[in-house]
Amino acid sequence: MGWPFTSANVLRKDGKMSSQEENIKIRTSGVTVHYGAAQALHGIDLDIRANEVTALIGPSGCGKSTFLRCINRMNDVIEDCHFGGKIEIDGEDIYSGEIDVVELRARVGMVFQKPNPFPKSIYDNVAYGPRIHGLASSKDELDHMVETSLRRAGLWQEVHDRLHTSGSGLSGGQQQRLCIARTIAVDPNVVLMDEPCSALDPIATAIIEELIEELRSQYTIVIVTHSMQQAARVSQRTAYFHLGHLVEHGDTDRIFTNPANKQTEAYISGKIG
Amino acid sequence: MGSEHIVSSFDNDLAELNHMVARLGGLAEQQFAAAVEALETRNTSNIDAIVEADKQLDKLEFELNERAIEVIARRSPMAKDLRRIIVALRVAGNLERIGDYAKNIAKRSRVIIEHEKSLGDNVSIARIAGLTQQMINQVLDAYATGDAELAMDVWDRDMDVDQLHTSIFREVLEQIGADSERVSAGSQLLFVAKNIERIGDYATGIAEQIYFVKHGEFPSQTRPKADDSSSSAIDQS
Numbered sequence: 001m002g003w004p005f006t007s008a009n010v011l012r013k014d015g016k017m018s019s020q021e022e023n024i025k026i027r028t029s030g031v032t033v034h035y036g037a038a039q040a041l042h043g044i045d046l047d048i049r050a051n052e053v054t055a056l057i058g059p060s061g062c063g064k065s066t067f068l069r070c071i072n073r074m075n076d077v078i079e080d081c082h083f084g085g086k087i088e089i090d091g092e093d094i095y096s097g098e099i100d101v102v103e104l105r106a107r108v109g110m111v112f113q114k115p116n117p118f119p120k121s122i123y124d125n126v127a128y129g130p131r132i133h134g135l136a137s138s139k140d141e142l143d144h145m146v147e148t149s150l151r152r153a154g155l156w157q158e159v160h161d162r163l164h165t166s167g168s169g170l171s172g173g174q175q176q177r178l179c180i181a182r183t184i185a186v187d188p189n190v191v192l193m194d195e196p197c198s199a200l201d202p203i204a205t206a207i208i209e210e211l212i213e214e215l216r217s218q219y220t221i222v223i224v225t226h227s228m229q230q231a232a233r234v235s236q237r238t239a240y241f242h243l244g245h246l247v248e249h250g251d252t253d254r255i256f257t258n259p260a261n262k263q264t265e266a267y268i269s270g271k272i273g
Numbered sequence: 274m275g276s277e278h279i280v281s282s283f284d285n286d287l288a289e290l291n292h293m294v295a296r297l298g299g300l301a302e303q304q305f306a307a308a309v310e311a312l313e314t315r316n317t318s319n320i321d322a323i324v325e326a327d328k329q330l331d332k333l334e335f336e337l338n339e340r341a342i343e344v345i346a347r348r349s350p351m352a353k354d355l356r357r358i359i360v361a362l363r364v365a366g367n368l369e370r371i372g373d374y375a376k377n378i379a380k381r382s383r384v385i386i387e388h389e390k391s392l393g394d395n396v397s398i399a400r401i402a403g404l405t406q407q408m409i410n411q412v413l414d415a416y417a418t419g420d421a422e423l424a425m426d427v428w429d430r431d432m433d434v435d436q437l438h439t440s441i442f443r444e445v446l447e448q449i450g451a452d453s454e455r456v457s458a459g460s461q462l463l464f465v466a467k468n469i470e471r472i473g474d475y476a477t478g479i480a481e482q483i484y485f486v487k488h489g490e491f492p493s494q495t496r497p498k499a500d501d502s503s504s505s506a507i508d509q510s
Contacts, residue, residue: 229349256351258489268351270278 173204389458
């Protein structure tokens with residue numbers, strides 16, 4: 001079992017800075033994805049730093065969600081989807097045969113575009129992960145995990161007196177925070193978010209964005225968003241994808257004020273590229 | 274100054290801001306030329322009109338500020354679009370200040386003309402004013418076309434203005450030192466020269482903004498400076 005992925009390479013033979021020194025959490029090199037004959041990603045080399053929010057932006061069909069799903073091997077379940085290249089988390093190859101994919105997905109959690117709480121109580125939604133992974137040894141410990149996760153997701157104050165009511169009875173924004181609580185209940189290192197606010201109103205969006213900022217001290221976050229303003233607000237690094245290629249990657253401050261690539265400039269400015 | 278947006282009304286917004294800056298620039302240029310002409314021709318008849326016309330500049334700058342804020346709020350501009358709007362605001366501020374200096378030159382010219390006939394003939398004032406007018410004219414062209422090279426040409430010439438200002442400062446100081454009756458008009462002329470030098474600085478500042486729009490950073494070199502007037506004094510020996 002390769003987890004908990006703490007064996008960062010300190011000294012590398014090629015003389016490059018090590019993962020530890022650069023604080024790189026996820027290192028991807030030459031990542032390709034084919035859906036049958038169609039190539040969706042063309043050799044993506046992207047390093048993602050720990051405890052930062054990295055935003056993946058680009059027009060529909062550019063490959064950003066495909067890339068995101070590679071990070072917890074969600075594409076494995078898609079028939080005829082073929083992965084190439086290498087993705088390392090804390091120096092560990094997550095596509096090696098030794099990796100337990102179920103555990104990988106617990107450690108690399110994912111929040112989806114549409115809130116998708118289980119048709120269970122609020123409590124059971126959050127307790128689900130710790131239960132199936134056997135993380136709690138007692139009811140008290142499980143209660144503590146549920147409470148901690150709901151607090152971290154900024155939902156505890158709103159639901160603590162109705163934990164055993166249905167999660168689907170919450171508002172859209174609350175449901176999304178419940179999904180975030182469910183994701184972090186299994187203590188992941190990395191949280192992937194695929195357009196987590198696209199179905200939410202501006203207030204619920206602001207609450208999620210505030211939550212993302214709070215969560216990044218404990219997790220490495222990768223977010224796909226179609227909102228340039230959201231990417232600019234929440235992320236420290238931004239990667240621009242176009243037609244399956246990584247066009248540009250850098251500090252968010254620079255990408256949105258002075259991008260190096262004309263395609264990036266055209267996209268973020270709403271111009272005909 | 275950039276390719277078309279998918280939302281074409283955003284292009285119209287940016288074009289409108291450019292147009293407002295051009296109008297402000299034209300007015301500032303006109304005010305400065307009129308003030309210098311009043312001094313050179315010793316004609317005070319136009320001075321009240323110059324002072325009054327400054328209000329138009331103030332009003333137009335205010336309107337541009339409001340419009341720019343609206344565009345930022347509605348369009349959430351990024352990258353070069355954002356730089357263009359921020360720079361339109363800054364350039365408008367510089368042009369409004371040029372208008373203020375022109376008004377001040379006009380007011381001081383009245384005193385000079387009424388108190389001292391010969392000081393108004395100062396050849397160097399005509400030279401520094403001519404050079405600065407050229408800088409404004411050229412920097413406004415550079416703004417309209419987004420020509421950063423032309424803007425940097427203006428930027429380079431600020432040193433000539435500084436040198437001329439230093440020589441005028443020393444020249445007038447000597448005249449005042451030689452004849453105490455010239456203190457009143459002479460000190461006004463020193464302010465006129467300083468105002469013109471400051472107008473040159475504002476033109477240079479606009480040039481830097483044009484460079485920033487194009488490159489996303491300010492010129493890496495230090496701005497050329499040759500104004501030694503602050504260390505000049507009357508020779509008492």
